[in-house]
Amino acid sequence: MTDAVLVVGASAAGLATVEALRRKGYAGKVTVLGAEAHLPYDRPPLSKQVLGGTWTPEQAQLRTPAELSALDTEFVLGDPAVRLDAAARTVHTAAGRALTADAVVLATGLRPRVLPGQDGLAGVHVLRTLDDALGLRAELAPGRRVVVVGDGVLGAEIAATVCGAGVPVTLTGPQPAPLAYQFGPLAAGLLADLHRSRGVALRLGSAVTGLTAEDGRVAGVVLASGEVLPADVVVVAFGAAPATDWLAGSGVLCDNGVVCDSRCRAAEGVYAAGDVARWHHEGLDALLRLENRTNATEQAIAVAGTILGEDRPYTPVPYFWTNQFDARIHVHGTLSADAEVSIVEGDPREGRFVAQYRRGGDVVGVLGWNMPKQARQRRPEIAGAVLAGRA
Amino acid sequence: MKITVDEAKCCGAGTCVMLAPDVFDQRDDDGIVILLDEHPAEALHATVREAASVCPGVAISVSEQG
Numbered sequence: 344m345t346d347a348v349l350v351v352g353a354s355a356a357g358l359a360t361v362e363a364l365r366r367k368g369y370a371g372k373v374t375v376l377g378a379e380a381h382l383p384y385d386r387p388p389l390s391k392q393v394l395g396g397t398w399t400p401e402q403a404q405l406r407t408p409a410e411l412s413a414l415d416t417e418f419v420l421g422d423p424a425v426r427l428d429a430a431a432r433t434v435h436t437a438a439g440r441a442l443t444a445d446a447v448v449l450a451t452g453l454r455p456r457v458l459p460g461q462d463g464l465a466g467v468h469v470l471r472t473l474d475d476a477l478g479l480r481a482e483l484a485p486g487r488r489v490v491v492v493g494d495g496v497l498g499a500e501i502a503a504t505v506c507g508a509g510v511p512v513t514l515t516g517p518q519p520a521p522l523a524y525q526f527g528p529l530a531a532g533l534l535a536d537l538h539r540s541r542g543v544a545l546r547l548g549s550a551v552t553g554l555t556a557e558d559g560r561v562a563g564v565v566l567a568s569g570e571v572l573p574a575d576v577v578v579v580a581f582g583a584a585p586a587t588d589w590l591a592g593s594g595v596l597c598d599n600g601v602v603c604d605s606r607c608r609a610a611e612g613v614y615a616a617g618d619v620a621r622w623h624h625e626g627l628d629a630l631l632r633l634e635n636r637t638n639a640t641e642q643a644i645a646v647a648g649t650i651l652g653e654d655r656p657y658t659p660v661p662y663f664w665t666n667q668f669d670a671r672i673h674v675h676g677t678l679s680a681d682a683e684v685s686i687v688e689g690d691p692r693e694g695r696f697v698a699q700y701r702r703g704g705d706v707v708g709v710l711g712w713n714m715p716k717q718a719r720q721r722r723p724e725i726a727g728a729v730l731a732g733r734a
Numbered sequence: 735m736k737i738t739v740d741e742a743k744c745c746g747a748g749t750c751v752m753l754a755p756d757v758f759d760q761r762d763d764d765g766i767v768i769l770l771d772e773h774p775a776e777a778l779h780a781t782v783r784e785a786a787s788v789c790p791g792v793a794i795s796v797s798e799q800g
Contacts, residue, residue, distance in 0.1 A: 362787040366780060385792055387745070405792055637749060640788040664745055664790075671746060671765070715746030715765025722752075 345445045345650055346371040351424045351434055352450030353377025355385065356617025356639035358405055360448050361416050363647035373416040374442060376434065378451070380421035381473055382411065387636050389476040390500040391666055395508055396480060400473055424451065429594035429610045446650045449590070449601050449615040450643070453583035453634065458492065460554055466561040467554065467577045470501060482576045483510045490564045490574040492551045493581035494521045496665045499534065501578050503667040506543045513544040513572055515551060515564060516581065527680045530698060530710055533691060534667065541668050546572060551581070585619045585632070600632040605656040606649040607642060614649060616642040625656040626730040635663040660726050664715070669694075673718045676700070676708030676725035688717050697721065735779050736797045737786075739767045745791035753785045754778060767793060 348364060350357045353375050361373050377383070383405040392398035411418070419440065426435040433443040455469035468479040483489070487510055491502045494516025502514040502521075518524055521538065523531035539545055546566070555563040555571055563571040587597040595609045596602040600621030603609045607622050615622070617639040621632035633642075638659060645657035664673045682700035689696030689712075697718050700708035706725050711718025737757070746765030750758040757778060759768040774782055786794040 359787055363784075366783055366787070387790070636790045637747065637788070640790070644784070644788070662747065664747060666745075673746065673765075711765075713764070716748060716760040716762055719748035719751070719760070719765075 345369070347444040348373050348446045348448065348650065349432075349434060349442050349444035350375045350448040350450060351427075352448075352452060352617070352619075353379070353383050353418060353420060354450065354452055354617070354639070355383075355405065355636060356450040356452070356643045357448070358383045359640035359643035360450065360616055360647050361414050363644040364650065365414055367647055367651055369647070369651055372444075373414070374444065375416055375418045376422065376424055376436065376442060377418065377420040378423035379472060379474070382406075382408070382418070382420070384473055385636075386471075389473060390470055390497055391504055393473070393476045394470070394480055394501065395504045400477065403473065423589070425589050427590055427593035427595065427613075429613050432612050445612060447613050448643075448646055448650075449595070449609065449613065449619060450617045450639075451586040451589070452618045454586045454588075455579065455583045456581055458551065458554055458579055460556070461579060463559075464554065464556055464561050465559055466575060467579060469579050470497065471583065479576070479578060483508055485509055487511070487575040488573055489513070489576045489578065490515060490572050491578045491580060492516065492564060493579065494518045494523075494547055495580070495582070496522065496663070498578070498580040499538070499667055500665055501580055502538060502543050503541070505578075506538075506541055507668070511542075511544075513546055513574075514538065515546040515549070515566065515572065517548065517550045519548050521545075521547070524680050525674075525678045526710065527678065527682060527684055527700070529684055529691070530672075530712065533712070534670070534672075537668055537670055583618075583634070585621070587619060602630065605658075606654070607646045607657055608649055614646045616646045622657060624658055626658040633659075633661055635661065637662050658730060660722055660729050662722075669713075671711075671713050671715060673711040673715045674708065675718060675722045676706070676729065678708040678710060682707060687721070689714055699724070735774060735776075735782065736799065737769060737772055737774070737782060738795045738797070739769045740793045740795070741766050743791045743793035745793070747790050749788055749790060750785040750794060753788075754781045757782055758785065 489512040499521040505512040520531035520535035549566040585600040601615035603622035605623040624631040
């Protein structure tokens with residue numbers, strides 16, 4: 344019998360856990376512990392609308408105060424969890440609180456990777472939190488040279504937003520084109536063309552090894568080739584690691600995330616959801632960890648179900664979207680650079696198409712470029728492979 | 735129950751359409767949400783609340799009044 348649930352993490356996964364518990368009829372106590380002082384807000388807009396200044400921070404809030412209060416939940420904010428005792432299901436916080444519950448949900452998300460020498464250097468930013476986005480935004484001024492380190496989804500979005508704000512920007516990273524390792528040459532090539540045509544300087548195909556500084560402020564980005572890209576502002580967006588350092592010695596297994604069974608259970612009475620969770624996907628028969636927005640909420644629903652005694656494996660078809668300039672890219676399934684890619688709808692020359700990715704004869708992914716509905720309608724082609732463990 | 739959608743926030747994921755195809759659809763040209771039924775029947779309320787909760791663009795609001 345569960346009478347008290349503690350959710351550690353007040354972002355999309357944490358909030359969705361609470362909402363799912365209430366929707367499913369759970370009437371017991373719920374506490375949400377958040378490291379940041381803000382009420383739950385959404386992260387995808389941070390690199391786009393919030394960084395670009397088209398939204399106020401309030402517009403990124405996930406729920407109104409009235410909607411939150413209807414959840415009958417205590418939000419303990421601005422107090423990071425520092426230790427878990429899994430056997431006792433007690434979480435200790437930085438401020439000295441000790442919170443105990445029948446079920447503890449770990450939803451602490453990610454922490455951005457940083458470059459050596461980055462800490463304490465003025466002009467260097469990461470983008471994970473609302474405060475990060477506002478801090479970076481405050482540094483964007485015409486004439487300032489911005490270098491984005493990281494050619495994945497986040498780095499490419501940041502470069503597009505900074506460029507759209509009229510600030511000169513260079514995008515750098517090891518791939519031949521933004522997102523090339525996932526998208527393959529066709530779609531990543533189109534993305535590179537788009538960035539170039541809008542004025543983003545692409546310096547790709549070379550890893551970044553460090554930073555240079557003058558008087559405590561960043562001055563440049565050092566490439567593996569030895570070349571230094573001059574920079575007034577640097578954004579480091581080359582990946583993130585699950586925020587599990589606080590779980591050391593807790594009794595919960597952490598290995599590239601909180602390791603969970605197929606029901607998203609990490610230990611008796613301890614569960615994980617969202618970016619931090621690495622669970623056994625029964626369809627793929629593998630441990631999987633997804634860093635995307637829809638996984639945060641869908642996994643939260645699975646966790647709420649498990650807490651309330653449902654016995655269903657969590658077997659999602661991965662999905663994410665990214666907006667860069669006027670491209671709205673929607674990805675279902677798992678893409679890879681070595682997949683066989685065919686255009687099944689639309690035409691890349693017209694800026695609208697759906698590409699199907701096949702491996703070993705199976706459809707493993709679908710990419711929609713300005714065709715969200717048509718891409719989504721092809722999900723069942725992938726779902727079969729995912730659930731049969733062939734993707 | 736009264737549903738409102740914010741087209742400006744919609745990201746076109748179509749999560750709502752997969753959950754409640756009688757209530758939501760997407761435009762063919764840009765994937766933005768189309769609200770088919772502002773006041774869905776009671777049998778659909780739980781699914782609609784789930785759709786609002788999981789909407790990755792936070793574009794769906796549900797009011798219990800109206």
